Amino acid sequence: MPLRLMVITAHPDDEAGGFGGVLRLYRERQVETCVVCLTPGQAASNRGGAKSDQELAAIRRKEFAAACEILKVNRGIVLDYPDGQLYRQDSYKVACDLSRHLREFRPQVLLTFGPEGGLTGHTDHSMVSVFATLAFHWAGRANRYPDQLQGGITPHHAQKLYYATANFTLSDRQPILLSFPTASIDIGDFLEAKIAAFKAHASQSPLWPRFEENIRKGARQEMFHLAVSSSRSSAQQTDLFAGVSEM
Secondary structure, eight states, X not given: OOOEEEEEESSTTHHHHHHHHHHHHHHHTTOEEEEEESOOOTTOSOOTTOSSHHHHHHHHHHHHHHHHHHTTOSEEEEOOXXXXXXXXXXXXXXXXXXXXXXXXXXXXXXXXXXXXXXXXXXXXXXXXXXXXXXXXXXXXXXXXSGGGOOTTOOOOOXXXXXXXEOSOOOTTSOOOOOOXXXXXXXXXXXXXXXXXXXXXXXXXXXXXXXXXXXXXXXXXXXXXEEEEESSOOOSOBSOTTTTOOOO
16 A cells, blocks of 8 residues: 555635645655545635635635645645534534544555644644544544444545644744644755645735745744654654555
């Protein structure tokens, strides 16, 4: 079984802003990648000229596809949950949808936001952390969503769950406590691909200058906290797939 990496996010542009470097880096290493985005970002403050939520959703789906092409993502999926309203959703249902995608794609490594909501502390980011963590555990159990287990789909245990984190916070946001980094990934020259992928989200262009300023502070590193692992190593890691079996 080839190595596979899945990212679960809340909005188009999260895939680039939070995970773009590792997505592009691991594709270069022949790892298959998948991004599942829960909402099409239709409630964004930056509207890109859209006259309605539906029009903005359509624009942002196209931008997401363009960003995934830059990052060479194998499979990019945008679901239809309401932007800004993830806290109102049925957790069991959302975890069901995500469990199905985990069982179909069968990644060894899953990345998402931490429960604090990432650098911005966004409520949707916090909720996607909860949903993805539930799905990480439940996708491997035959007594969770057994109706999915047909047509060759079987339970799947991913081997590692990481939360995105950082070694700085944003001074103009509400205070957050980020998880301690246990993996620091050198994305090297793929920093430029990460920035280019973020800028593929043209509707969000007012965010570009600050994003690029903050990202360039990171010294070409993306940081993650290992939340769950099938292995027991506590060493600092420089490879998200360290200790992973290809089974």
